[in-house]
Amino acid sequence: MIEFDHMTRTYGPKLAVADLTLAIPRGELFALLGPNGAGKTTTIKILVGLLQPSRGAVRVCGFDLVRDPRNAHLHIGYVPDEPCLYDKLTGREFLWFIADMFGMPKHPAEQHIAKEIEHFELGEFVDDLAESYSLGMKQRLVFAAALLHNPDVLVLDEPMVGLDPRSVRIVKDLLKARTQDGMTVFMSTHTLAMAEEMADRVGIMVRGQLRFLGTIAELREQMALETMSLEQLYLQLTSSQSSPPPRDRPDGVS
Amino acid sequence: MSGQSLPRDAGRLLSPEAESRIFLRLRATIAWETLRSMLSSARLRLTLVILLSMMFWGSLYGLFVESFTFLDSLYTEVISFLFNAFFSSLMVMLIFSTGILVYSGMYSSPESRLLLTLPARSEAIFSHKFQEAIWFSSWGFVLLGSPMLVAYGVVREAPWTYFLLLLPFMLSFVVIPATLGSICCMAMVAWLPKLRLHALSIAVTVACIAALWLGWSAMAPGRTAHPSSAWLEETFLRLSVTEQKLFPSWWLSSGLIESARKGTPAESFASLLDALKFLALLIANGMLLQLLAAWLAGHSYRLGYSQLLGEVPRRRRRPISWFDRTLTHAGSAAGRPLRLLLVKDLRLFRRDVAQWSQFVIFFGLLGLYFLNLQSFYYNNIYASLIGFLNLAVVGLILSTFTTRFVFPMISLEGRRFWILGLLPVHRDQIVWSKFLFSFLGSLLPCCSLVLLSDLMLGIPLAVMLIHELCCVMLCLGLSGIAVGLGARMPDLRESSPSKLSSGFGGTLSLVLSATYIMVVVSVAAIPTHLFLAMHVLGSGTAGQGFLAWASGWQGTVASLVLVVTVGALATALPLRLGIKAFRKLEP
Numbered sequence: 001m002i003e004f005d006h007m008t009r010t011y012g013p014k015l016a017v018a019d020l021t022l023a024i025p026r027g028e029l030f031a032l033l034g035p036n037g038a039g040k041t042t043t044i045k046i047l048v049g050l051l052q053p054s055r056g057a058v059r060v061c062g063f064d065l066v067r068d069p070r071n072a073h074l075h076i077g078y079v080p081d082e083p084c085l086y087d088k089l090t091g092r093e094f095l096w097f098i099a100d101m102f103g104m105p106k107h108p109a110e111q112h113i114a115k116e117i118e119h120f121e122l123g124e125f126v127d128d129l130a131e132s133y134s135l136g137m138k139q140r141l142v143f144a145a146a147l148l149h150n151p152d153v154l155v156l157d158e159p160m161v162g163l164d165p166r167s168v169r170i171v172k173d174l175l176k177a178r179t180q181d182g183m184t185v186f187m188s189t190h191t192l193a194m195a196e197e198m199a200d201r202v203g204i205m206v207r208g209q210l211r212f213l214g215t216i217a218e219l220r221e222q223m224a225l226e227t228m229s230l231e232q233l234y235l236q237l238t239s240s241q242s243s244p245p246p247r248d249r250p251d252g253v254s
Numbered sequence: 255m256s257g258q259s260l261p262r263d264a265g266r267l268l269s270p271e272a273e274s275r276i277f278l279r280l281r282a283t284i285a286w287e288t289l290r291s292m293l294s295s296a297r298l299r300l301t302l303v304i305l306l307s308m309m310f311w312g313s314l315y316g317l318f319v320e321s322f323t324f325l326d327s328l329y330t331e332v333i334s335f336l337f338n339a340f341f342s343s344l345m346v347m348l349i350f351s352t353g354i355l356v357y358s359g360m361y362s363s364p365e366s367r368l369l370l371t372l373p374a375r376s377e378a379i380f381s382h383k384f385q386e387a388i389w390f391s392s393w394g395f396v397l398l399g400s401p402m403l404v405a406y407g408v409v410r411e412a413p414w415t416y417f418l419l420l421l422p423f424m425l426s427f428v429v430i431p432a433t434l435g436s437i438c439c440m441a442m443v444a445w446l447p448k449l450r451l452h453a454l455s456i457a458v459t460v461a462c463i464a465a466l467w468l469g470w471s472a473m474a475p476g477r478t479a480h481p482s483s484a485w486l487e488e489t490f491l492r493l494s495v496t497e498q499k500l501f502p503s504w505w506l507s508s509g510l511i512e513s514a515r516k517g518t519p520a521e522s523f524a525s526l527l528d529a530l531k532f533l534a535l536l537i538a539n540g541m542l543l544q545l546l547a548a549w550l551a552g553h554s555y556r557l558g559y560s561q562l563l564g565e566v567p568r569r570r571r572r573p574i575s576w577f578d579r580t581l582t583h584a585g586s587a588a589g590r591p592l593r594l595l596l597v598k599d600l601r602l603f604r605r606d607v608a609q610w611s612q613f614v615i616f617f618g619l620l621g622l623y624f625l626n627l628q629s630f631y632y633n634n635i636y637a638s639l640i641g642f643l644n645l646a647v648v649g650l651i652l653s654t655f656t657t658r659f660v661f662p663m664i665s666l667e668g669r670r671f672w673i674l675g676l677l678p679v680h681r682d683q684i685v686w687s688k689f690l691f692s693f694l695g696s697l698l699p700c701c702s703l704v705l706l707s708d709l710m711l712g713i714p715l716a717v718m719l720i721h722e723l724c725c726v727m728l729c730l731g732l733s734g735i736a737v738g739l740g741a742r743m744p745d746l747r748e749s750s751p752s753k754l755s756s757g758f759g760g761t762l763s764l765v766l767s768a769t770y771i772m773v774v775v776s777v778a779a780i781p782t783h784l785f786l787a788m789h790v791l792g793s794g795t796a797g798q799g800f801l802a803w804a805s806g807w808q809g810t811v812a813s814l815v816l817v818v819t820v821g822a823l824a825t826a827l828p829l830r831l832g833i834k835a836f837r838k839l840e841p
Contacts, residue, residue, distance in 0.1 A: 011564050045563065048371045052560040069556060070267055073373040080371075084364040086280070088287040100276045101372045103266030129287065 001026045001153055001184040002047065007056035009042050009208075016042040018208040019056070024201075026152070029175060029185040031199035033192070035238045039208040040188040041081070044157045047186060048078045060153050074102065077146035081157040083138040087131035091122055091141045094130060095148060102149040109148075116144035119174060120167075135162035143171060147178070154178070156187040160194065172198060192234055206238050273378040281385070299761040311401050318405035326409055333406065334497075334507060341503035344399075345431045348391055353435030355387035360555065361443060361562050370559060380551030384436055392428040399424060403510065412514035415526055419513050423506060423533060429540035430502045433547050440547070443562055444554035502539065505532045591679045595687035599663070603695070609659055616651050617699050624703060627710035637711040638786055642779040644707040645721050646771055648700050649728040653767035656736035660692040661763045662754035664740040664836065685741050685833050692733035701725050717782060723814060724778045727821030731770050738828025739763045741836040770824050777816050781809035 002024040009017045017039040024030045034040050045051040046058055049069045058065045063072035085094055095116065099109035117126050120140040125133065133141070139162045146154060154175075160168050175185055175198060189195055195202050196216055204212040212219070222233060268276070292300050325332045360366055360383045369379045400420070407416045498504060509532030515525040578597045585593065603609055624644065664685070704725045708718040743759035754760060785806070803809055 009564070049556065050367060050370055050559065051563055052557065066556075070373045070375065073371060074267065076371070078371045080367070082364075084368045086284060086365070088284045088291070089280075093283055097276065097280055098372070100279075101268070101273075101374060103268050103272075103373075129291075 031195035034205035077151035091126035315401035337507035348431035352432035444558035731824035734825030738832035741832030
């Protein structure tokens, strides 16, 4: 579903992401962890086509994000860290705009919109102008919009920011259900507990390089070996002095 | 809640026509909602805007009817020169303004971040943002150009087809410079990312120098002093550069003049055909440029956006400026918190390009106009009249700045109120610091401009001093009104200064400011004019009773006392109201 093929991105002389090769199959929830400035947001922006890689390629469902961005975008739903809405559109009008842009026919679009309004409990405010929404309301609406066309790949950048505990639960349940249906989720997060609870695999990125890639079980295995807590292991992996952990690289990373 | 997804039936790439329809619907919905919210929450502002626009349009129409009647009796060729000069300068302005608007719409708006993650064609996004930009950049042209062109048609008794063709001519013309500006913008972002800023500053500098040179050479005193026919010929010779036949401005001028031409039915028909040829030329070139821009957007938009997003902001260590250091440490310790607040606002102003660039552009243009005043010759009455009008213009421009930038200052502290609230600073000092910032910041540029205007007009020293006193009172009063009302009617949850200034409080501040300017300028101007009428123009026979008193030194002193009193009230009352309200404010 998602393939990073020797993808490198530089900002002037600074290396933001270094030679990332990673494949995420259908139905997997992948969490990208790392400290501030590790390259997570750059990776996500490249994955959704806002940035272009300096070298290498990124493909979603086989479509190259640089060569064929429109077809790639048909398969992507994106929830950014800062929700962007039109202040002068109501939530429902925004959902219709997104449905139209994805070329959804009228009747199915109506069904999808009604369903997402119900999923994210938007009914109370969906007909108000977005300028009156709180951050949490905006974030829920953006989630609904990202899932409207039932994408094959959902990309989430710090998805729980601004959500109340109930909304967080709604999103978590929804992500579990959708990944079981075959949707691939690529998520960046600072929250270890979130990754631990949700992710099938985690990648830990430090200064543009993937320091760890594996399942939570593999991470726990390492934690047991080194008698460390998950947090301690994470802190050691992401500390500036640490070198990559002495273990075999799992499949999917070079 | 169920997490079950619906069957996948989306995923259809849209045709260009379907994308255009969706964007059109989006803009129409946003425009309608904006109008609806203005009608419900900003009626005063909307009414004022409509009334002022109508007044402006009507005044311009009257002025142009008079001017065309006068010019028509002199030379018919004059119109062609004027149209060419007007439309060519407009063309340059539209290239820059649309280029800048397209840049901010396509590359730095949150909307573009959303649109680029949707399966939309780059060409469609460009077209959507271009239409938005052309609307914003060209409404001024319609407001300024339409009374001129309608007046021309009325004076020349043009056939009805002229009026019918006006709008198509104007629209087809604005597309050309607007598209050129967009093409330059996209090409610069995609292929000259490093040179972008340099290229833009060089282009702006060259355009400013060219405009200055053109303006100066057209208005500078030549061999002939008076605006006689020889003077006009000399001026037109200097402006002949705008008559290039490859300029779209020439096509527009020629088309309009042809379509307004009268004659026998056969001649009229031939002129109409010529006009239509010019219209076709404008439309064809506009369409060609649109095709080129769409092609460029398709090939460069995503690349340019990515390059721009990937730019590393230069980290510069900013040393504390000598001015900030001096202001912080000068004076007593008791006044230090106030000075620190002043320094903070000064830094924010310096680092906000939107604020100081508008300040520089508007006051710079005014300065340019004042510099050109000496090219004409006035008698004392006219010099004094123009001097007071210039004083009013300086005040009006200052009032737009105090409304746009000073009025929202207290509200904008809303999200940072916890910082100010925790500081050992009395709340009054926050309001006073805003007032001092506005007053001291406006004093020097405004007084300098008024002085420049008076020097160019050759106004006597005594009248200059009156003008300067009025200018100081205007700076005081306008700052008092903006800061006082800003503190009296704050909206601590709003973070957009434009929304704050366009709300009820901002509009009230603008209306009160305009009224205050009119009162101050009128009260100061009347005795001066009476004096000039009595003593300079020799109509002293009417100088008895009240008129004699008003036109003498007593009248001048009384008017100045009144100006100072009105100024003191306009400063103190809003500030007092604002400080009282701000003390009780609960963030």
